[in-house]
Amino acid sequence: MRLTWLRPGFRLIVGIKLGGWVHGRAQAGQLTNVVHLTHTVGGSLSGLTTLHKSLLSGACAAARIAELEDNPRLVEQPGGTILSELKGAIKFTNINFCYPTRPETQILRNFNLELQPGEVFALVGESGGGKSTIGQLLQRLYDPQTGDITIDEVGLVDLDQQWLRRHIGVVSQEPTLFSGSILNNIRYARPQASQEAVETRRSKPMPIPSSKFPDGYHTLVGERGAQLSGGQRQRIAIARALLAEPKVLLLDEATSALDAESELLVQEALERAMQGRTTIVIAHRLSTVCKADRIGLLQDGELKEIGTHRALMAKGGDYAKLAKAQLGE
């Protein structure tokens, strides 16, 4: 078995990182079959390979390994507050952030944003401007150098990280899948969900045309979903987010890999999913963000314009120029 779940040139770092990370989880009693890994971490790669097999015996463990691989987190801290009820009020206050590997490049400058529970907020701006970074900070994959981020007025730094990530549904350009069936990939956030619950959400079919797969929902997706197209991977990630019913949704170019017809169908499913959830939508195509309650234009690391599509168009600023160029308004 190859250790392809570890990126080439990344193995040693993962080994060290995994030690701390897995230990944290094991202490929390949430991933007991991985506790052996902490003993293997200074050991040989063959030891890790054996362990890898045993890890893959549990779908959740595998999912978490895949999750870890794609997100070599710098912030790993066990314990913390678990809120009994999450409303979804989000506040970023005076955030300054640069990635630790590139301290000379400031991504966010004095960034401020306050979202009401249930609000749909779209983030637009030039490529590389820091939109996805805001999503990464919200999941606490990184901590800002200065400033605070709160959910329901509790600082992210005080919240239990696993709890936080379970309550934020994420659909990104390149979703994280693990080698298992479509079914298990979808019910990652709710492992006990029945197949019926997976296939139907609020009486509407999930956006997975399972008849197109040889074994329907039991079709294996290959390592990291390699046997699927980008669009199929995205559909699975969307189905996973819909099933989990999180209070906060982060849609980062969630439909970018879909063809126009599929995008319409999936967009409809997503719009249903956004109802009653605080949602941050990141999209290049302005046609998908026009309906948001508010839109923010990120420029030079801060929100330069903020308002409804109509208000921003009336203002005639950079958003209006962008929209006119794209939508021909």
Ligand SMILES: Nc1ncnc2c1ncn2[C@@H]1O[C@H](COP(=O)(O)OP(=O)(O)OP(=O)(O)O)[C@@H](O)[C@H]1O
């Ligand atoms: N893990 C990382 N380490 C270092 N720099 C990074 C990392 N991730 C992103 N960056 C850099 O941070 C900047 C902002 O990236 P980000 O992905 O947030 O932009 P974006 O606005 O979402 O871009 P796009 O619209 O193209 O997806 C970019 O210059 C990018 O190269």
